[in-house]
Amino acid sequence: MVHVYNCHPFASQHIVSAEQEPGLVCCGGGALFVVSAGGCKIEAYALQREGCPLICRFSSMGSVLSLHHSAVGDYLVTIEEKNKATYLRAYTNWRYQAAEKTRVGVRLLGHLLRGSSFRGAPKEQMEIIEIPLFEPPLCMACCSLTGDLLVGCAKSLVVFSLKRQTLSEQLSVLDFERVLILHIQGWSPSQVAFCAGYIALQTELEVLVVKLTPRQKSSPAAEEHALLPEDIMTETSVNEDMTKDGFSPLHAQDDFFLFPKHQEMLGNEAQECGVSLVLEWTGMEAESRGDMSAAYVLFRRFAPDFFQGCSVEETRLHSLQLHPMFTGGEPTCMFVFFSLPNTGYMYSLKNTVELVSTYQYPEKTHQAVLSDQFLYIITRNALQCFTVRCSAVAARVDDPYIDTTMKACPPITMEVCALRIQLFIGLKVLCQDGNQIVLLTATVMLFRSRKTSVCKPTEPADSGHGWNLYVITSVSTLQLYREIVEYSKRYEQSSPSSQSCVHLLSEGHLLLRTALLLQDCESAERAQLQQAFQESCAHLGDRFSRFDKKDCHLALPYYKMSGLTVTDVIKRNMSMSSVSTGYGKGFIFFLKHSLYEETMEELSKDMADKVLEIFSVAEPAQLPHVVSSPSMLNADPDRAVTHLRQLEACGTPSITPSLCMASLALRKCDLHSYRQQMDRHAEMLQVYGFIEEPKLLLHGRGKSVLPTILSQHLHDTQEGLLVAAVVALHENSKIRLEEADLFFQELCKDGVEAESSPQLLVDFWEALLVASSHESIVQELLFRLTSVYIDRITRRDHSGVKALKTAEDLVSVHTCLACFSTF
Known part of the structure; x- marks a missing residue:
């Protein structure tokens, strides 16, 4: 189930004034790249500047079929076609094209020009690097950590390592080295992803994720994981004797069509998927890397679903993406996302491989992009913004105190929600860079026929061009969080313990946690985020403090994380409840554990008396433990004795209450009452009372132990x-x-x-x-x-x-x- 709300995660939008109709669009490094419909002209626009002014434009050597930008190295890689041949090219130093009549150098991968073009002073010029391949390239991806390049071909994957070659003290250029070829048998990837050693492959209905890891000693027979699952039949698996008897496999007969079934393999199970990978190291460091192998991480196969409102041809995977989550220098978590037309899937890959979220879309999607805070998808006429659980996974990996009485975080399994559905007409392309979202829209020409089989195109109603290129800016995390808090108050007014209210506050909490985990904000902004984070913990503590059953225990860690004193928490709950109406079990749980842990401050007389009053109604059996707490030293002894006598009147064993009343008598310097209480029980029974409540004798733990009166x-x-x-x-x-x-x-x-x-x-x-x-x-x-x-x-x-x-x-x-x- 996906909750749908009407928040406003988008701040503004404006149109990029491109001269020609865009054919392809991508963005990265603060730049927007637009390939004209003809495919031979590339324009770069500054995304972060107002109005997205043009940075530069340059011509490609062929018709661009696909392009991708790498933030590491700031290069653009393309798959181009010319004279019916397909080429892979990388464009480096493309920003130098902002100056008119700038030189352009063309060279082959690994061949640095040391001739006249590099003599004398360094030249500011764009370079086009030709990257040769044995097979035509089908798809490509860049590693966001290293800038390395992965190219998918029909029968193999090729990894190129990004190098920075130093030619002189003042001149260094980018280059690539082919370091690895992964030979694939029986697979032809339609899309690939590459990040931090993880490689993801995608066909129309299958996804495979592997990771390059140090080789573990095993038998030579296990080096090629070419095991076939039982539900796949191939001609080579059929016994020759059976073939001679007239038996033939199902998919070899014209009268049958074999449908694959749904299948999910996680971790080591994925090596049984039937896809064989053979590694061939080709770089200069091949000998040192020879002990590396490809560990299977995830395999997922889907069957065509006729009940999703899509035809068999439309039921195919799209938007494969590997997304790292950082809390330090190295990725703390790694996620893989892929999507069918009506359902998206996000898995966590590091440590334990598990399905984190499933996204059910209201209508068929064309494209999706995963970021740290949101999942953006486009349908034919809408941009939708969904929440993600990346920070919930990262928090549990980064902080071992999560899910204890010390700290809490919304669960990974919490249902996702759609924060916004923004309408557009004819959405075609979606890409994202930082807090900028780029959309390409194009109106579709209508086809009408009247009593004839001939269909004639009808021009769009407007007189201008039928396409637009939008840049949408996301709102700040703090602004969106405040809106979510206001939104949650609508549910709070109708039902204080509404799950929708808790769900919204949890979403706001995760947004703030994500922003704090990223660590890319200034100190002043971070201080504001930290303050808002503690505020969100207080709001969640208030909600869980009212709960009487499930999750009421979460009030304790959330209140601890809020930075509020126990006195503040008591006042907040007094304003929401009263002794007559009753306090929630979550609040009682918090108060009881705070008293037991002896970590709370010493309460004032009024607050201490209020605590006695609360427990005398909510949990009278806890009164001896409450009275003995060092935080209750300022409580009125006479009131405490009155509550303890009422407890004894209810039939509670009187050993511990008697010792408590004796201690209270000493506070009043009433030795006569003290002796009366101590004489009620033998010393052996009194020892039992001290075992039940040690705080009668001592306060504190560890290196700070103090005797009581x-x-x-x-x-x-x-x-x-x-x-x-x-x-x-x-x-x-x-x-x-x-x-x-x-x-x-x-x-x-x-x-x-x-x-x-x-x-x-x-x-x-x-x-x-x-x-x-x-x-x-x-x-x-x-x-x-x-x-x-x-x-x-x-x-x-x-x-x-x-x-x-x-x-x-x-x-x-x-x-x-x-x-x-x-x-």
């Missing part, structure tokens, strides 16, 4: 209970040994003991030595205690040192501590 009071009055409780916490994996050391050192830092290991810490080690069953812990404790005992013996100064237990006491208490270790 209750643990400080126990240090002065009940050291045995304190040591037993910490031993139980350690044995139940609530605290690590290093954290326990920090806890006792912080607790005893104001004592009279001069040694580095306070006696209470030594008592803890001795008690843990008796209770622990972990060999590594026992060895560590033995080493520490031995050091302490040796130090005391050598110093013979025990003033102020009073052990909590004697050796006999420690042995007798073993049974008590052992029960806590298995709690």
Whole structure:
């Protein structure tokens, strides 16, 4: 399903004033290249300048059948026809043609002219490089990373490496070297794509993607992957004896026609596709590259679909494209896109090969172009803009914290949407460069017949020419994001938890994430994008905080990414909900985890009391944990005690609530109430309460462990209970040994003991030595205690040192501590 909205991703459009009717169009490097209908004149226009002024024009050596621009090297490569022969040519330094009567040099690939034309001062001249081939070229593609050239022929693919040859200190020229030939058996590509070692081939109904990788040691028989799938029958696969008996394959009989079936092979399975690739290295570095092989990545075959509103002849693939996504110097992700007339497919190729998105078009498409943020398609009379999931895939590859409680990102599988459908008449060609989209339109002459079989063309109604060349500029990411947010408010008003509202906000979030991943903006713009990104996280957190079922947990990471304080989040949710109407489970989930993780700021008295009120209604069982949080130190103790007593009245076990009320009594300096609560349960049961809520004794984790007011009071009055409780916490994996050391050192830092290991810490080690069953812990404790005992013996100064237990006491208490270790 594709959601359709009415946003405005296009800012402006204007017409390029070309003198002659365009036959072919391509763009790249900030330039628009137009081949006249005759095919022998190429004009270049400046896309980034207002009005797209003409840069230069030059003649080709033949009739141009196809052209492509490479940003790396800034060269133009063409397939041309002359005298019924097909040629491949590259035009370098074409910008020098802006000056009139500039020289043009023509040379063969690899043959640098070192004669008079390069003597003396460097010459500013365009060069035409003839690239010879064994077979006529059918299609071509340039690598956007290296500028290397891939040429598709009937039986092979040829890779040319882009070289920059230095002729002198002041002169260097571009050249190509043929480095690789991929011999294909049984395939004739109609379109190819090439990027970062990935090679994509396309026929009418099949797509194959391979990657040049270091060869893995294997048997010689596996070097040529010429395995045929069972659903394909060839004459050579038929047993000769069966042929003698009168059997012949289906496609050899005139009465049958064999249709291929739908097939998808991903990863290593793709080598079973039946397409054989044999590599032949031909460059100067052939010996060092001999250990390279072609790894099969993806194979997809389609069967003609008679129910798509297209004839069999029209059901063919188009718009093959390899698209890299960068978060640094190397591509983080690689995508391949290809399209049928009514459906487009985008796969992720790096790491795991998987189908990312399927695009269902409302009508038959002619062409599609994939970019970092959008997929543009053209039908006969409309330009459509779809969202993509490139940044969602790249974010998960680049950041391991995505999809955790720390960070979130809209899912890769989220349904795509059409942001805009812009109407045109007679769309023919689509191309894109940066934030510029180029469209070629041409009106079709109408054919009418009245009671006769003769069809006569009818001229277009307007008196001018029947074609136009449009350049459309995309709006900025920030402007489109703000429009999407406003658009989402329409759905929010009708239904606060509407999926359409969440979907739109997720699309806006991905747009901002894409812009931040690209890292090609100025610092001021990036700061604005970062601010908008945090705002989008806050909006998504608000939406998920209202959810009661699916995805409500996403409120936590989105709020964390928003940069909002917990107080800000509480205020936002208070404005959207109330205690009487109820708060969403997403908000409660966020609040609960923020309190448990102890990462939130200390709340004010009003906010802390509000949190108590929220949990007393939403999840009363969590009140002991909430009251014990270090962020709730400013809460009103009397209100907290009231809520805890209400919890006890509901039948909740009273051990932990009693300890909480005892801690609250100490905050009020009410020793009488403290003693009443502590006397309600035996010390052994109180240890169970500390295991259930360790924050009653200590706050913080890692290198920042602080004792609470209750643990400080126990240090002065009940050291045995304190040591037993910490031993139980350690044995139940609530605290690590290093954290326990920090806890006792912080607790005893104001004592009279001069040694580095306070006696209470030594008592803890001795008690843990008796209770622990972990060999590594026992060895560590033995080493520490031995050091302490040796130090005391050598110093013979025990003033102020009073052990909590004697050796006999420690042995007798073993049974008590052992029960806590298995709690």
